[in-house]
Amino acid sequence: MEVLFLNLKEVTNILKMDIALKAVEKAFYEKGMGRVIMPPKVYLFYEKYQGDIRVMPSYLPTYEISGVKVVNVHPNNPLKYKLPSVMATIILISPKNGAPLAILDGTAITNIRTGAAGGIATKYLARKNASTLSLIGAGVQAETQLLAIVRVRKIKQVKIYDINMKIAKKFQKKFEPQLKIPIIICSSIEECVKDADIISTQTPVREPIIKAEWIKPGAHINAIGADAPGKEELDWEILKKGKVYVDDWEQASHSGEINVPLEKGIIKKEDIKGEIGEVICGKIPGRETEEEITIFDSTGLGIQDLVCAYQVYKIAKKKKIGKKITLF
Amino acid sequence: MEVLFLNLKEVTNILKMDIALKAVEKAFYEKGMGRVIMPPKVYLFYEKYQGDIRVMPSYLPTYEISGVKVVNVHPNNPLKYKLPSVMATIILISPKNGAPLAILDGTAITNIRTGAAGGIATKYLARKNASTLSLIGAGVQAETQLLAIVRVRKIKQVKIYDINMKIAKKFQKKFEPQLKIPIIICSSIEECVKDADIISTQTPVREPIIKAEWIKPGAHINAIGADAPGKEELDWEILKKGKVYVDDWEQASHSGEINVPLEKGIIKKEDIKGEIGEVICGKIPGRETEEEITIFDSTGLGIQDLVCAYQVYKIAKKKKIGKKITLF
Numbered sequence: 001m002e003v004l005f006l007n008l009k010e011v012t013n014i015l016k017m018d019i020a021l022k023a024v025e026k027a028f029y030e031k032g033m034g035r036v037i038m039p040p041k042v043y044l045f046y047e048k049y050q051g052d053i054r055v056m057p058s059y060l061p062t063y064e065i066s067g068v069k070v071v072n073v074h075p076n077n078p079l080k081y082k083l084p085s086v087m088a089t090i091i092l093i094s095p096k097n098g099a100p101l102a103i104l105d106g107t108a109i110t111n112i113r114t115g116a117a118g119g120i121a122t123k124y125l126a127r128k129n130a131s132t133l134s135l136i137g138a139g140v141q142a143e144t145q146l147l148a149i150v151r152v153r154k155i156k157q158v159k160i161y162d163i164n165m166k167i168a169k170k171f172q173k174k175f176e177p178q179l180k181i182p183i184i185i186c187s188s189i190e191e192c193v194k195d196a197d198i199i200s201t202q203t204p205v206r207e208p209i210i211k212a213e214w215i216k217p218g219a220h221i222n223a224i225g226a227d228a229p230g231k232e233e234l235d236w237e238i239l240k241k242g243k244v245y246v247d248d249w250e251q252a253s254h255s256g257e258i259n260v261p262l263e264k265g266i267i268k269k270e271d272i273k274g275e276i277g278e279v280i281c282g283k284i285p286g287r288e289t290e291e292e293i294t295i296f297d298s299t300g301l302g303i304q305d306l307v308c309a310y311q312v313y314k315i316a317k318k319k320k321i322g323k324k325i326t327l328f
Numbered sequence: 329m330e331v332l333f334l335n336l337k338e339v340t341n342i343l344k345m346d347i348a349l350k351a352v353e354k355a356f357y358e359k360g361m362g363r364v365i366m367p368p369k370v371y372l373f374y375e376k377y378q379g380d381i382r383v384m385p386s387y388l389p390t391y392e393i394s395g396v397k398v399v400n401v402h403p404n405n406p407l408k409y410k411l412p413s414v415m416a417t418i419i420l421i422s423p424k425n426g427a428p429l430a431i432l433d434g435t436a437i438t439n440i441r442t443g444a445a446g447g448i449a450t451k452y453l454a455r456k457n458a459s460t461l462s463l464i465g466a467g468v469q470a471e472t473q474l475l476a477i478v479r480v481r482k483i484k485q486v487k488i489y490d491i492n493m494k495i496a497k498k499f500q501k502k503f504e505p506q507l508k509i510p511i512i513i514c515s516s517i518e519e520c521v522k523d524a525d526i527i528s529t530q531t532p533v534r535e536p537i538i539k540a541e542w543i544k545p546g547a548h549i550n551a552i553g554a555d556a557p558g559k560e561e562l563d564w565e566i567l568k569k570g571k572v573y574v575d576d577w578e579q580a581s582h583s584g585e586i587n588v589p590l591e592k593g594i595i596k597k598e599d600i601k602g603e604i605g606e607v608i609c610g611k612i613p614g615r616e617t618e619e620e621i622t623i624f625d626s627t628g629l630g631i632q633d634l635v636c637a638y639q640v641y642k643i644a645k646k647k648k649i650g651k652k653i654t655l656f
Contacts, residue, residue, distance in 0.1 A: 001411070005333070008656030042367050044385050044394060046423035053426055055385045055396055057372050066372060068383055068398050070419055072426020081425045083329070089419055089428050089655075091398055095374035097409045098381055098400020100417050103431060105655050325651065327417075327433050328336030 004102040006312060006322040012108045014312045014321065017147045020116035023307040025280065027060070028120060031248070031303060032277025035062055038302050040250060050076060056302035059095060066093045069106050069305045075204075086110060090309045100327065102313045106305060109312070113304040115144025117247060117276075118200055118222040121296035123152035124279050124286045125245065126220035130197035131156045136189060136210065136233070138162035138171040141202035141224055149198060150179055158183045161192035163203075190214050201225055201233040212237035217291040223257035224298050232260045234295070239267050242293035245276050245286070247301050257297040332430040334640060334650040340436045342640045342649065345475045348444035351635040353608065355388070356448060359576070359631060360605025363390055366630050368578060378404060384630035387423060394421045397434050397633045403532070414438060418637045428655065430641045434633060437640070441632040443472025445575060445604075446528055446550040449624035451480035452607050452614045453573065454548035458525030459484045464517060464538065464561070466490035466499040469530035469552055477526060478507055486511045489520035491531075518542050529553055529561040540565035545619040551585035552626050560588045562623070567595050570621035573604050573614070575629050585625040 006014075030036050037059040045052045051074030059066040071088035078085060088106030093099070122130075130153050135142045138160050149155060158181055162168040165185070172183040186192035193199050193214045201210060202224040212235045215221070221242070225233045239261055246252035249272070253262055261267045276296060279286040287294050316322045334342075358364050365387040373380045379402030387394040399416035406413060416434030421427070450458075458481050463470045466488050477483060486509055490496040493513070500511040514520035521527050521542045529538060530552040540563045543549070549570070553561045567589055574580035577600070581590055589595045604624060607614040615622050644650045 005653055007654050037372060039370050039372070042370055042383070042385055044365060044367070044387050046387065046394065046426075048389065049424050051423070051426050053385070053394070053396075053421060055370070055383055057370055057381065057383045057398075059372050059374065061376065066374065066381070068381075068396070070385075070396050070421070070428075072421070074424075074426045077425050081427075083425050083427060087427055087656075089431075091417055091419075093381060093398070093400070095379070096377050096402075097405050097411050098374075098379050098402045099409075099411060099415055100398075103417075107656060323653065325333055325653075326335050328415075328435060 001099060001327050002324045003100045003327050004313065004316060004322045005325050006102060006104045006316055008105040008108050010316065010321050011105055011312050014315050015109060015112050015308060017112065017116065017151060019311050020112045020308050021119050021148060021151060023311045024113055024116040024304050025120045027303040027307040028277040029280045030060055030062055032275060032281035032283060036060060036303055049074065056305065058302035058306050060303060060306060063310060064095055065306060065310045066095045067091055067306045067309055069302055071106060071110060090305055092309055092313055104309050104312060109305055109308045111140050111144050113308045114141055114224060114298065114300055115148040117298050117304060118145045118224060119148025119152050121222055121245065121276050122149050122198055122220060124276065125294040125296060126153060126198050127218050127290060130220065132195065132197045133158045134193045134196035134199045135160045136192060136201040137203040137225065138168045139202065142171060145200040145202060145222065145224065146175060149200065150181065153198065155181055157181065159186050159192045159196065161186045161189050203233055205233055206231050208232055208235045210234050210238065212241065215293055217293065219293050221295045222298060223295060226257040226259065227299055228255045229259055232257055236261045236266045238293065239295060242295045243273050244271065244295045244297060245273050245279060246297045247276055247299055249275060251299045252297045256299040329427060329655050330652045331428045331655050332641065332644060332650045333653050334430060334432045334644055336433040336436050338644065338649050339433055339640050342643050343437060343440050343636060345440065345444065345479060347639050348440045348636050349447050349476060349479060351639045352441055352444040352632050353448045355631040355635040356605040357608045358388055358390055359603060360609035360611060364388060364631055377402065384633065386630035386634050388631060388634060391638060392423055393634060393638045394423045395419055395634045395637055397630055399434060399438060418633055420637055420641055432637050432640060437633055437636045439468050439472050441636045442469055442552060442626065442628055443476040445626050445632060446473045446552060447476025447480050449550055449573065449604050450477050450526055450548060452604065453622040453624060454481055454526050455546050455618060458548065460523065460525045461486045462521045462524035462527045463488045464520060464529040465531040465553065466496045467530065470499060473528040473530060473550065473552065474503060477528065478509065481526065483509055485509065487514050487520045487524065489514045489517050531561055533561055534559050536560055536563045538562050538566065540569065543621055545621065548622045550624050550626060554585040554587065555627055556583050557587055560585055564589045564594045566621065567623065570623045571601050572599065572623045572625060573601050573607060574625045575604055575627055577603060579627045580625045584627040
């Protein structure tokens with residue numbers, strides 16, 4: 001039996017943002033329809049090395065595809081090993097017979113599908129005429145948020161803030177010519193988010209850095225950074241006055257933007273409007289007025305990786321990309 | 329970054345039973361010492377296809393190795409797809425930086441490590457002078473049980489029973505010349521287990537097939553077959569009068585040989601003597617008399633796969649076996 005092996009370069013060449021956006025929208029739709037099998041992520045903690053892995057199995061019966069992503073988080077990697085902090089491997093599995101179909105590097109997929117989630121949330125929740133984007137944190141997640149959001153709204157101006165000004169400058173240099181949109185580097189978070197129609201936060205902070213009074217009426221916020229218990233980026237006031245949507249209730253309540261205020265009783269389950277998938281398939285309303293503030297709490301779902309990996313696999317097979325390896 | 333890819337043939341050539349026995353003994357020892365990180369298996373059920381996958385992440389800090397096994401169970405595979413019912417893939421991961429070190433076919437490892445577990449349990453629990461072995465079920469699990477048990481006890485006679493006589497004959501033809509031990513095909517389970525010093529059961533049945541009155545005093549039983557809720561092979565009476573050891577309490581109580589009688593209240597947690605790892609590291613006694621009956625309830629642990637895969641990886645690296653694949 002043969003399995004198709006696809007490395008980071010091959011995956012990156014195939015998985016353009018347009019493909020990822022469509023794929024992630026489908027995954028969220030399936031989730032909204034209740035047709036997804038996705039047990040909670042399993043964590044293995046390597047305490048001695050201040051790192052962990054997360055194992056994410058999932059199954060989409062509609063598309064007859066299943067898979068497992070294994071992804072690590074080792075913040076010391078860049079300095080200590082010259083390796084990325086986050087690396088991932090995805091095994092695609094046929095639900096029909098359990099055979100592995102493909103093994104893909106999942107590092108690029110992880111980044112792109114996270115951007116695509118922000119893009120899809122923006123598509124369904126931001127004002128139709130939203131035209132200014134604020135990015136807090138200028139790392140790889142900011143890149144994919146930008147690439148996704150410019151595809152769902154006509155963005156005329158981008159502001160960016162990073163604690164490390166050099167990274168923000170590098171970001172500007174890379175994307176201003178590419179997208180032909182002015183990118184303004186800000187020296188404070190307040191300056192960056194003030195007046196923005198769309199805000200995307202992708203930082204590893206563990207306390208709110210975005211204040212409620214800075215957010216203009218009608219804004220949409222993608223809260224991307226929080227992905228573990230204790231992590232949060234937004235002032236609780238924002239969550240209290242805005243309409244909050246999550247990607248997955250279980251995961252978000254445990255490790256998403258809402259986990260801390262929920263645990264402290266600042267907000268309650270009833271304060272969360274629902275899952276983005278429910279908005280997509282029309283079960284619950286999204287934005288209803290031009291003035292309300294909408295928030296998308298993104299924690300990252302195994303099904304996002306799964307649909308993207310499946311798209312990559314199908315295209316690679318058709319175009320004969322990748323290495324076929326004999327398993328047995 | 330490069331990852332080492334090892335297929336079934338390469339793994340099989342490296343993982344001889346002696347290596348697997350040593351590795352699994354170490355894994356059980358670590359378990360007994362409480363130095364193992366191994367969350368419960370996660371199941372994904374493909375109801376439409378009467379199959380499932382189990383995802384098994386684990387970490388052995390002592391050996392600084394971690395990994396994830398993905399293994400399916402699709403009983404209809406041989407007839408429908410000419411594929412094995414059980415196939416597995418193992419990703420070996422460095423706990424230091426979370427990078428994948430190797431991707432191995434785990435199908436052979438699954439079979440061999442299950443045999444090795446039976447072998448190690450036999451080593452610690454069977455009478456020293458045990459010399460007759462009874463195998464119930466003549467499939468691939470019987471092969472590895474046999475190969476393991478002949479390495480820990482001086483076996484002079486093997487009896488085998490299978491519901492399909494042809495499979496038993498094939499088994500005899502394969503192993504009698506290889507091991508130079510007489511293998512007797514039995515036409516009933518009673519005939520097969522009566523007078524046996526060691527009994528190994530590896531069938532997929534869901535109700536007891538081994539009666540208590542057939543078991544001779546001083547016998548040791550490896551109960552291998554039960555690996556899911558509702559499955560069992562042994563008369564409850566055997567579990568009540570014998571000394572029962574498990575590989576992992578959580579897993580065995582949920583899906584091992586003891587799961588049904590435990591659920592029905594026939595036996596209680598206090599009736600289980602403990603885990604085989606605790607016997608190996610001297611925390612609890614194993615066999616204490618020549619007359620008592622000992623039972624090992626094997627469910628199969630992720631750490632068994634992990635140590636075996638790690639041994640294979642180390643030997644393959646040294647001998648330059650396998651394919652190096654560029655991930656990124």
